[in-house]
Amino acid sequence: MTKKAEWPRKLRSQEWFGGTSRDAIYHRGWLKNQGYPNDLFDGRPVIGILNTWSDMTPCNGHLRELAEKVKAGVWEAGGFPMEVPVFSASENTFRPTAMMFRNLAALAVEEVIRGQPMDGCVLLVGCDKTTPSLLMGAASVDLPSIVVTGGPMLNGYFRGERVGSGTHLWKFSEMVKAGEMTQAEFLEAEASMSRSSGTCNTMGTASTMASMAEALGMALSGNAAIPAVDSRRRVMAQLTGRRIVQMVKDDLKPSEVMTRQAFENAIRTNAAIGGSTNAVIHLLAIAGRVGIDLTLDDWDRCGRDVSTIVNLMPSGKYLMEEFFYAGGLPVVLKRLGEAGLLHKDALTVSGETVWDEVKDVVNWNEDVILPADKALTSSGGIVVLRGNLAPKGAVLKPSAASPHLMQHTGRAVVFESIEDYHARINRDDLDIDETCIMVLKYCGPKGYPGMAEVGNMGLPPKVLKKGITDMIRISDARMSGTAYGTVILHTAPEAADGGPLALVENGDIIEVDIPARKLELKVPDEELARRRAAWVNPVQPLVGGYGGLYVKTVMQADTGADLDFLVGQRGSRIPMDRDSH
């Protein structure tokens, strides 16, 4: 199935470097201050290694070393590698949210690729938003591109038990509130959480998006799970460098890899791995960039019959290190293929079909990648709920939810903002018990710019102290991929956009019926109309700068929360294509 284009042929980079004109000399001459010999400008593929390394993005802190391996591979294959720093948004330090800057990063990456003499790109990514942002930017340009991720951290351990990134932060925090762990023990546990370079070691958003890149066919087979510090991660980087040169020669573009079939494969993969709900938003946005009309309904439809077979936190018990030793994502793809749940002939960046890549792999640990009859849940896909509380949809991850809450009607306890939640959640006089439904407003794309990952709001201590560990929570926020619980997220439209979530009041009755995909606010229409007429949006929109542009143009979660003017492909041709000198 390997795609071939005519070779040799004149590449895009020759529009800068080819010939003997004054401009060609200008373009080559300045670069030669780096000590490049003249023959590097002879028409060989110029490969941009787009590096999201940053000291402020610790999950990507090792990517400069990995970039050297990518370069080695590019050199070996006869290409000319050039490392280019790009916008890097760290999940754990960027404020107000890294997600607000995913689209800015995608916009910048798109222009960095288009405006410079690149024939192909290696997307060097890791932390949650870096993977989708670079995929979005590269998809809009559509030059040959390939992903290599930084890989997950090694397992954490505390007092002999595995500690999962994020997952145990939430868990220990709840244990402190419940009086089951001291603050001193919590501080001692902190040091055990990040043992090595790399991304979160759970099946959180970073590992999910690495898996999505591989399932989409945009990374070499086996890329997602190799630990950051394993020597095989460096081998993967080098092989990726070699491969991109051939992709340029073959003119194999993202639009030929990221087809509708590829997205359906990725959605089913997300269900099988118990992946992050953030993947919903990111894949919708990436699909929008390549012009594929992917919808929330595709998520519900494709994932519905897929069992969650990867026994990793937050849904299960192991971590990415064990997933790698068990065989990693290729085993999952093979299992999907055997179950008739994979478009086997989807093309990957290797030039082979996904099935050719995975059909002979072996599962080395059936307690990590489970047999079908031992699946964590038989319906692992993302559930899309609709009703008068979320006319455009809301999502829930069933593998992280409690079976006894799948059909539940309860009294709403409303928090008007995340600040309101923090101010009241620990109070003894908060009128709440485990049968209530916690509702959080104004944390959507516009309300808390970028959709804060606060949808998995912690339970009140008075409930935790009874030994209760889960309640239904509803919001227009996102939730960390490392989190768990019966958490309904991404309600669309969001409260700050006038969505019905804004109208919920304390004491209202809400019906959640996950098998029926229903989310209903049991309040008469006339009363809702009265509340709507009286509603005043409490959110002061950002004005000016990127924040102002963002809130004016960001779309809702059900369509991927991209900026509306960035949807689609714009190709690699430079507008006003004439030399500026």
Ligand code: FES
């Ligand atoms: Fe960066 Fe989890 S915070 S990968």
